[in-house]
Amino acid sequence: xxxxxxxxxxxxxxxxxxxxxxxxxxxxxxxxxxxxxxxxxxxxxxxxxxxxxxxxxxxxxxxxxxxxxxxxxxxxxxxxxxxxxxxxxxxxxxxxxxxxxxxxxxxxxxxxxxxxxxxxxxxxxxxxxxxxxxxxxxxxxxxxxxxxxxxxxxxxxxxxxxxxxxxxxxxxxxxxxxxxxxxxxxxxxxxxxxxxxxxxxxxxxxxxxxxxxxxxxxxxxxxxxxxxxxxxxxxxxxxxxxxxxxxxxxxxxxxxxxxxxxxxxxxxxxxxxxxxxxxxxxxxxxxxxxxxxxxxxxxxxxxxxxxxxxxxxxx
Amino acid sequence: xxxxxxxxxxxxxxxxxxxxxxxxxxxxxxxxxxxxxxxxxxxxxxxxxxxxxxxxxxxxxxxxxxxxxxxxxxxxxxxxxxxxxxxxxxxxxxxxxxxxxxxxxxxxxxxxxxxxxxxxxxxxxxxxxxxxxxxxxxxxxxxxxxxxxxxxxxxxxxxxxxxxxxxxxxxxxxxxxxxxxxxxxxxxxxxxxxxxxxxxxxxxxxxxxxxxxxxxxxxxxxxxxxxxxxxxxxxxxxxxxxxxxxxxxxxxxxxxxxxxxxxxxxxxxxxxxxxxxxxxxxxxxxxxxxxxxxxxxxxxxxxxxxxxxxxxxxxxxxxxxxxxxxxxxxxxxxxxxxxxxxxxxxxxxxxxxxxxx
Amino acid sequence: xxxxxxxxxxxxxxxxxxxxxxxxxxxxxxxxxxxxxxxxxxxxxxxxxxxxxxxxxxxxxxxxxxxxxxxxxxxxxxxxxxxxxxxxxxxxxxxxxxxxxxxxxxxxxxxxxxxxxxxxxxxxxxxxxxxxxxxxxxxxxxxxxxxxxxxxxxxxxxxxxxxxxxxxxxxxxxxxxxxxxxxxxxxxxxxxxxxxxxxxxxxxxxxxxxxxxxxxxxxxxxxxxxxxxxxxxxxxxxxxxxxxxxxxxxxxxxxxxxxxxxxxxxxxxx
Numbered sequence: 015x016x017x018x019x020x021x022x023x024x025x026x027x028x029x030x031x032x033x034x035x036x037x038x039x040x041x042x043x044x045x046x047x048x049x050x051x052x053x054x055x056x057x058x059x060x061x062x063x064x065x066x067x068x069x070x071x072x073x074x075x076x077x078x079x080x081x082x083x084x085x086x087x088x089x090x091x092x093x094x095x096x097x098x099x100x101x102x103x104x105x106x107x108x109x110x111x112x113x114x115x116x117x118x119x120x121x122x123x124x125x126x127x128x129x130x131x132x133x134x135x136x137x138x139x140x141x142x143x144x145x146x147x148x149x150x151x152x153x154x155x156x157x158x159x160x161x162x163x164x165x166x167x168x169x170x171x172x173x174x175x176x177x178x179x180x181x182x183x184x185x186x187x188x189x190x191x192x193x194x195x196x197x198x199x200x201x202x203x204x205x206x207x208x209x210x211x212x213x214x215x216x217x218x219x220x221x222x223x224x225x226x227x228x229x230x231x232x233x234x235x236x237x238x239x240x241x242x243x244x245x246x247x248x249x250x251x252x253x254x255x256x257x258x259x260x261x262x263x264x265x266x267x268x269x270x271x272x273x274x275x276x277x278x279x280x281x282x283x284x285x286x287x288x289x290x291x292x293x294x295x296x297x298x299x300x301x302x303x304x305x306x307x308x309x310x311x312x313x314x315x316x317x318x319x320x321x322x323x324x325x326x327x328x329x
Numbered sequence: 330x331x332x333x334x335x336x337x338x339x340x341x342x343x344x345x346x347x348x349x350x351x352x353x354x355x356x357x358x359x360x361x362x363x364x365x366x367x368x369x370x371x372x373x374x375x376x377x378x379x380x381x382x383x384x385x386x387x388x389x390x391x392x393x394x395x396x397x398x399x400x401x402x403x404x405x406x407x408x409x410x411x412x413x414x415x416x417x418x419x420x421x422x423x424x425x426x427x428x429x430x431x432x433x434x435x436x437x438x439x440x441x442x443x444x445x446x447x448x449x450x451x452x453x454x455x456x457x458x459x460x461x462x463x464x465x466x467x468x469x470x471x472x473x474x475x476x477x478x479x480x481x482x483x484x485x486x487x488x489x490x491x492x493x494x495x496x497x498x499x500x501x502x503x504x505x506x507x508x509x510x511x512x513x514x515x516x517x518x519x520x521x522x523x524x525x526x527x528x529x530x531x532x533x534x535x536x537x538x539x540x541x542x543x544x545x546x547x548x549x550x551x552x553x554x555x556x557x558x559x560x561x562x563x564x565x566x567x568x569x570x571x572x573x574x575x576x577x578x579x580x581x582x583x584x585x586x587x588x589x590x591x592x593x594x595x596x597x598x599x600x601x602x603x604x605x606x607x608x609x610x611x612x613x614x615x616x617x618x619x620x621x622x623x624x625x626x627x628x629x630x631x632x633x634x635x636x637x638x639x640x641x642x643x644x645x646x647x648x649x650x651x652x653x654x655x656x657x658x659x660x661x662x663x664x665x666x667x668x669x670x671x672x673x674x675x676x677x678x679x680x681x682x683x684x685x686x
Numbered sequence: 687x688x689x690x691x692x693x694x695x696x697x698x699x700x701x702x703x704x705x706x707x708x709x710x711x712x713x714x715x716x717x718x719x720x721x722x723x724x725x726x727x728x729x730x731x732x733x734x735x736x737x738x739x740x741x742x743x744x745x746x747x748x749x750x751x752x753x754x755x756x757x758x759x760x761x762x763x764x765x766x767x768x769x770x771x772x773x774x775x776x777x778x779x780x781x782x783x784x785x786x787x788x789x790x791x792x793x794x795x796x797x798x799x800x801x802x803x804x805x806x807x808x809x810x811x812x813x814x815x816x817x818x819x820x821x822x823x824x825x826x827x828x829x830x831x832x833x834x835x836x837x838x839x840x841x842x843x844x845x846x847x848x849x850x851x852x853x854x855x856x857x858x859x860x861x862x863x864x865x866x867x868x869x870x871x872x873x874x875x876x877x878x879x880x881x882x883x884x885x886x887x888x889x890x891x892x893x894x895x896x897x898x899x900x901x902x903x904x905x906x907x908x909x910x911x912x913x914x915x916x917x918x919x920x921x922x923x924x925x926x927x928x929x930x931x932x933x934x935x936x937x938x939x940x941x942x943x944x945x946x947x948x949x950x951x952x953x954x955x956x
Contacts, residue, residue, distance in 0.1 A: 020868070031864045032778075036771050039764045039834060040780060043787045046831045050802030057805055067808045120701035123694040141939055146705050148884070148935045150892045152909050153928040156916050157708035160715070167711050170725070196704055217415035220382055223402045224409045225429030226480065229691070235428070239419045250793065258795020260895055265916065275797045275895075282801065282899075292805070295798045306793055313789060 051299075058292035059084050069288045088293035099277065099294065103301065106273040109188065109263075110256035113195035114203075114249050120196060121203035121248065122241075128204075129211035140208070147201040154197055155265050162190055162266070186268030194262040195252075203248040210244030243312075250309040258298050274298050331394060333358035333516055334379075334484060339388035340540075341374055348374040349385070350540035361510050361517045363527040365563075366537035372520045375537075376486050379518065380409045393483055403432075408482040412489040414473040416461040422472050423448070423457035429480045447475040450509065467498050474506075478513065487519045491526060503529045524564050528552070536560050552609075557686050561607045568613070568652045570606040574598050581678060587648045590624050592681035605684045612680035613654035615642055615672055617663050622675035628652065630666050640665065644674060709932060716925035733926040740923055743911065747927075750891050750908040753822055757829035758837075758887035764830070765837025765882055770867070772838075773845040791832040792839070800899035803828050807900060820902035828900045829893060833886035840885055844878030 056072045060083045063070050070083040092099040128139040146154060161167045162184040169181040184190055214237070222232045260275030267273070274294065282291040332355035341349040348371045356362050364372040377383045379390060381402035390397040397405060408429070416425050427435075427444045435443065448454050451471035461469055470490065477485055490506065491499045507530055510517045521527050527534050528548045535545040536559075544556045555561035558569065575585025577600055581593035584606070592606055619625055628644035631651070640656045652674055656665070666672045716734070720727030737743065768788050771778065791799065807817055807824050817824050848871065856866045872879065894909040901910060915921050 032775060035767045036775065036778060036780060036784065039768045039771075039788065039838075040784050042764060042834070043784075043791075043831065046803065046806070046827060047791055047799070048787055050799070050806035053805045053809055054798070054802040067805075067812075120697060120704070123697040124701045126694055127698040137943065141943065142702065143705070145936060145939060146709060148888050148939070149709070149932045150909065150912075150928070152892065152894055152912055153712070153924065153931070154708050156912065156924060157712040157928065159916070161708055161711060167715075193704060196701075197708065200701065200705060215413075215415060217411050217413060218417060220402070221409070221411060221415040221417075221476075222428070224380060224382075224407075225476070226403045226432035227428075228403065231432060236417060254793040255795050258797045260797050261913070275795065278797050278801065288805075291801060295801050298795060298798055302793075302795070306790065309793055310786065310789055 054292045054295050057289055058088055058296050059086065060289050061085055061087065062287050062289050067288065068286050088290045091290060092293055092297060099297070102272045102274050102277045103297065105271070106257045106259075106275070106298075107301065109191055109195075109271065109273060110253050110259070112188075113192050113199070113256050114253045116192045117196055117199055117203040117252050118245065118249060121200055121207055122245075124200075125204045125207035125211055125244075126237075129208055129214070136212075143201050143204050146197075151198050152261065155194055155261065158190075158194060158197060159185065159265060162193070185266060186271065188271060190266040191262060191271050194266045195256060195259070198259075198262065199252045199256065202251045206247035206251065207241065207244040210241050210247075214240055246312055247309075250305060250312070254302055254305050254309065257302060331391070332356060333360075333393060334518075335389075335391040336375075336379075337389045337391070339375070339378060339385045339390065341371075341378060341383060342386050347540055349378070351388075352540065352542055353388075354535060354542060354545065356516065356518065358516055359514050361507065361519070361530055361532050363531035363534045364518065364520045364537055365522070365524060365527040365534050367522060370537040371540040372537050373488055374540075376409075376488055376518065376520050379484070380407055380486055381405050382409075406483040408477040408480060408485055410473050410477040410485065410487045410490055412492055414461075414469050414493075416469055416472055416476075418461055421458050421460055422453060422464070425461070425472055426475045426479055428476065433480060443479065447479055450478070451475045466493055466495075467502070470494060470502070474509070478509075478515070482515065484516045484518065487517060489521055490519060491523070492521070499526070506530060528564070536563060553682075555607070555682065555684070558605050558607065558684050561682065561684065566610050566653050566655075567607050568610065568654070570608075570650060572604060572606060574600050574602045574604055576600065582683065588626060588646065588650060590626075590681065591678045592683050593679045594681075594683040596683055596685070598683070598685075602685075605686070607682040607684060608652070608676055608680060609682075610641070610653050610655040611657075613652055613674050613676045615644065615654055615656055615666060615674050617666060617670075617672050619673045620675070623678055624681070625673050625675040626650075626652075628672060628674050630668055630670050630672065633666075633668065642666070644672070709928075712925050713929045713932065716922070716929040718922070718925075721922050733922045734930075737923045737926045737930075743908070743923065743927060746906050746908045746911040749822065749905060753825050753829060753897075753907060754887045754890040756826045757833050757890040758883045760826070760830035761833030761837045761886035761890075762841075762879060762883045764834040765886070766841050766872075766879065768834065768838035769841035769845050772842055773848075788835050788838055791835040794832075796893070796895040799832060800828070800896040803831070803896065804899040820900050821905040824900045824902070825897050825905060825907065828896050829886075829890035832896070833889055836889060837882035837886050840882040841875065841878050844875045848875060 057069055060070045060072050062068055072084065073080065073082040075081075124143070128136055128143070131139060159166070163169070164181040164183065164185070166185075168184070169178070172178040173181065218236055218240075219232055222236050227235065257273075258275050259273060260279055263271050263273040263276050264279070267276075274297070278291050278294045278298070281287050281294060334354075334356040336352060336354040339349055339352045340347070350371075352371075352375065364375060366372045374383065378385050379392075379397075381397065381400060384398075392406060402409075417428065420428065423444050426447050427440055430440055430443055444457070445454075448457055451474055453468060453471055453475070456464065456468065461472070464472065470493070474487075474490070477487075491502055494502060503526060506517075506519075519527075519530055521530075531548060533545060533547055534551055536543045536551065538559060544551060544560045546554075551560060552564050555564070561567050562569075570584070570588065570590060572584040572586055572588070572590070574582050575589065576583040577598060581591060582598055582604070583589055583591045584604075585601075590606060598604060614622075615628075619627075626646055628646050630642060631645050632643040634641040637658070639658055642652075642654050642656060644652050644654065646652075654674065715726075717729050717731065718726055719730035719732065768784065771784060772781075775781075803824075804820070807820060811817060811819070817827075852870060852874065853866050856870050857863075861869070892909065893907075894913055897907045898910055898913075901907065912924060915924065
């Protein structure tokens, strides 16, 4: 039956095929990605109540005709309890921002190392970068806890070697968040950087050296400017999801590392206040709208620039 | 006085591949020198050794009396022009040209003036603010040249500078390059695989094969007095005749066998020695009738190609010896020979090159 | 430029260290007889044994596997559609819409997508009666949704470099689309398709946040289970589980690259 279906599809006229190919994912994503966001917007304007689902419908037709439960109360709540909501929001941005910088600090030399290696080593190193990515990040974070805990591996080793007198507090600090972010997001930062660096013509570096540039000068004037697209792409790939990150602050962070993801989770699962959780989701989206649009704009520019170069023909 | 550039017993190996094999060469100041050879002969490696991108496995490089061992590319009085130009894509033409000057500390008006002068030198005056991707191939080549000349290097190395240009542009640029070199007086070393280019540009040519220099000489001497059959065959077209010395006299030799070709030579060759004779195509004359000239041989026309200004012929003797000759188009009483017709070639004994290998 | 800066190398090594140290420690301590990561009590395989008896963990593993396979397959098929549309169809009418909607999930925080999908499922349930409650099928749908966007990126990259001359040759010999695509293009880009499938599989298998929102009773995935256990305290069986998973992945990757190298060597005559 499958073979028959495939044969049928294979011999469909081209135009129907085209429409199908576009329509299938478009409809799916419209229903399962876009519609949910609309739904969330709706719920953010209703009130919570007992029952299933634990919120009142936004509008409907009842015995007395059309009714609505529209309210801006959830957003007012967010504004009112500033420290409980906007504080973590700013904290999320701060932690995500510095996590991105830390990721960049490690990813940049790693990507350069891989890009400048010989063909054989390049594949090996790339696999080594991707291997952790293919193993559960949750388990790796769990392992990190075992490393950073006061009674964990690093402290135990440090005490045993006599390097420290008392266990260092590494868990539930900004530091543990950063390490957790690096663990989770490093490959996402490395890959776009690598893609740009590997295309960098080695002759450009030789030319710069020939023209009198020292190592740091070559980096500053040639390498850095030409890898900016990779830096931007990688940073956006890390920063945007990092802002809404939940697992890392939940496992590795303390009360000072409260992030929006955790707040939303708490509102949803603990307080069963779905409308407020929806409002927080909308808030998160609002914060990220500019970066997301910028990321899309960069993406469009890159695909446009992929076309062949057309030099002016004036000789 | 020591030569401006002295390469002494240079060898360079990569893993188990020998790219340059015990090569020695002297180059005078102000020369336009060409390294000519097929791909893989080591000429580009030699150029990179001079630039400092590689270090020789053995041997020394001296530029203007200074040993270049351990000297980084940035510190050498040498600049390099890359085959693919290696223009910095994120900088303008002016930015590219001024790059080396900025590294030397030049700023402001002094920098601007020098860049303008260079733009004028390579005839790109109004294109200073354009980016490389907005330029044609020929324009990019000139930016690369200007950039490499900016720091007034004592030695300029050019790696196949004209390879990426189309034929017409290449011809024009060849003369421009020679003009610029003569105007500046900078020593140029050009690497190329195109022998016509080498002949046009160079004051002296070094022919390379398998990491070694086969012959270094002026173009004329290389063409008319090649040292061996490799050089003879490498430049232009040539006809080879293998034979054995039949007679030896004061001025030359005569071959033994069917073709008793007489050649003038200074070489001391015993009777019975195997030699290779070589004659350039423009030195062989073809006619319908025998005229009694020296080295006259009966041939049949195997193939011909009409080029407009001349005709190239491939003719064969009854014994199977092939000659390649070029006949200039000129007014003549007899009709030109066509395929399959019989005729007579003749050539002067002093135009015959005698080679031992 | 073979000389690498000392700074570059040390930062690079440190980066790899951060990536791998937790894994290595975890593998070592999965053989630890004791419970704590800080104390080595001798080598033992007992956690592996108790892992095999832990029905809860094993069933969660199975659930995750089932979901990931389905989600990855759906995601890859749709991802190919998206990639083909972008690379081949030029400026079609809904290009901007598809482009926006197919790239947003790549950067959207999971917590937002998870919550929003749950809300959708609930209102769909109340409107149409489907999906009836949350379970494996809702997780599959959710995972496939963001999976297809990632799969599309992978396939698109390969498709862009694809030599159209092959397809043109097929058309010249009498074949038509979509037959050409299925019988010629797909096999040639197969490695990218496989990579896309694996990527979608990994993302699904590893997902905690979205699954937490859209799962129901009885559809606990492995990450959900692990997460709940981690809050409660140390369970060394998880070390054993992690080691097994890492070993499987490592063997698969090394095996695949070894096979690839053999095939490449066999193909080129020298």
